[in-house]
Amino acid sequence: MQDFVFHNSTKMIFGKDKETLVGEEAVIYGKKILLHYGGGSVKTSGLYDRVMGSLVEQGIEVFELGGVKPNPRVSLVREGIALCKENNIELILAVGGGSVIDSAKAIAAGVKYDGDVWDFFEGKSEVKDCLPIGVVLTIPAAGSESSSGTVITNEDGWYKRATGHNSMRPKFAVLNPVLTYTLPPYQTACGITDMMAHILERYFTNEKHVELTDRLCEGALRTIINYAPIVLENPTNYDARAEIMWSGTIAHNDLLGTGRIGDWGSHDIEHEISGIYDIAHGAGLAIVFPAWMKYVYKHDVNRFVQFANRVWDVEVDLNDLEKTALAGIKKTEQFFVSIGMPVTLTEVGIGEKHLGEMARKGTERGPLGNFVKLQEADVLQILRLAQ
């Protein structure tokens, strides 16, 4: 087991109607807040009014910045930073999914920095401090509600890059499963894929003695696999939505990565795809992950056998471990298909054109991944396997 520091101080407030408590939590950090959100759905659903009511009740002055898009853009982040600086904002409240929270995190870091916020994403500078962030989560997927990271897209060259710091973890996050009832099936499935990918990135490690975290990972994966078809069939099943929502947080709050070095190659490859094509992150992961698995499984067949057996109930064939490993990969791919995800680039209309560019851009700062270090040629082969 590797040495580690685990410090996740996000206060999770989980349950029905809990968004009405957001004012009480927010006022702890100040009386001037930036309400950050995406499109109009928070308004049509009535969520905006409930959140506003709770904030106003506490005498909070609310500034607003809507318009966050999926794969959130650095241009809006810069706008948010200016707005916060001008108005001495004390807390950013993100109401939405991972894109809104990630955008809020980037703003929160940028407010405390004199240079351009993109410096953090290019590795030119490191985040040291942030404005406090609060969350009302509407899409269980990215795990950003208690994670320390953010992913932002720069329209200038369509780079999609990540950065992180412990100060970026939201101070509090409100999780009401009822808010996810209206998520369309495709978006629900993308979220499910994203949270599974967060666990898989941590699961495929070269660290040998990580049984506790292995088993916690397997338990979370099995839960998601069990409840995914239930929420897709019955979107208003509270208990199923609750299991999926809480799993999405656990998948990415860093507990499942303690004591080990995760991979993250598939996420980085996906960022190249959705940086150029603007497809949903979850859909991109459903395409990349099975291809990545097929490309790397021989690096540690036993780990893939354990995955097949403990997560997918594939019986271990001691005379043909590779067959067992491949059966687990097949089950993963079939599962993504079963929840309506694409598993090939062709399905989402992505052809040969930019594959070379993605492989090059993805590796221009060094090889991707840790389980297996992927050079440009490896990434290109994985993208070809995903065609």
Place this chain on the structure above:
Amino acid sequence: MQDFVFHNSTKMIFGKDKETLVGEEAVIYGKKILLHYGGGSVKTSGLYDRVMGSLVEQGIEVFELGGVKPNPRVSLVREGIALCKENNIELILAVGGGSVIDSAKAIAAGVKYDGDVWDFFEGKSEVKDCLPIGVVLTIPAAGSESSSGTVITNEDGWYKRATGHNSMRPKFAVLNPVLTYTLPPYQTACGITDMMAHILERYFTNEKHVELTDRLCEGALRTIINYAPIVLENPTNYDARAEIMWSGTIAHNDLLGTGRIGDWGSHDIEHEISGIYDIAHGAGLAIVFPAWMKYVYKHDVNRFVQFANRVWDVEVDLNDLEKTALAGIKKTEQFFVSIGMPVTLTEVGIGEKHLGEMARKGTERGPLGNFVKLQEADVLQILRLAQ
């Protein structure tokens, strides 16, 4: 799933030699600290010197209070409160196991309270605020290093009572598995039993839709069951000690209890036993838990079947679910025996004499447990089953 708030902000610093970082963490909270510990083993092991060195290096003024006993006493807690008040202590650093940490927590709460600290344990007052607490853990067992609770014994009547508040969670905890190499087998096994009991108390719930936390509980239990014989056979196996140590924290940091109401009847019954007889808490739990299981399993046979199947690999006999449930209970009892724990009161020399008194004292503030509410007569029957 029940609504819940999960807020565990303890910074966990895990790995070899990490106790040398304790000064850096402590100085964040102040320059005057109380070093709280038990017997002489921290001094003979050299740990005291390393911790002191790290504190002094940061210019910290250290006050000392040693002498914490297993089943820590309220008299020493009162002494600690006076010492802190006199010297304007800013942080209490507990170096030891659960007893030392629990004693530190009670002192930390008492310093901020004008009345007598025992009021908290009698339910006459509630903890609202605490001095900050830091931990260097030497015994993985109680999970007190990141839990919100404390258990203290009052010599006046030998009452053993618990209280808790989120402010009691330590600010940081240093976990170095190497520090546990010298734990004697019996104490190691007591710790293992205690952490398993913390999971089992949460596992046996009447809440129906808690699959994620069920599976996390099962994964943690399987890990502990797997590594227990390894650490007993080879006490200096780093990876096994690390798995056990981290499991002890996860077992009791409240994550495994999210969305459900746990039982805690067995803990309360054990407190009556070790309040009077001063036996190790873990040993008491190994005696009580199998008896409790035998007494209550019919209340929800399916849950005990799931436990037997998923934790102990007992095949489900659909024609005789009770047999399956009982096989899981038997496996639990046999496991405790295999690691050297007593499983009957007789083995530890406890006869009939005080059983009635324990049942009465344990239930004088109301029935015990939640899975099944235990009245005085139920507690007495469980104690008889444990004979």
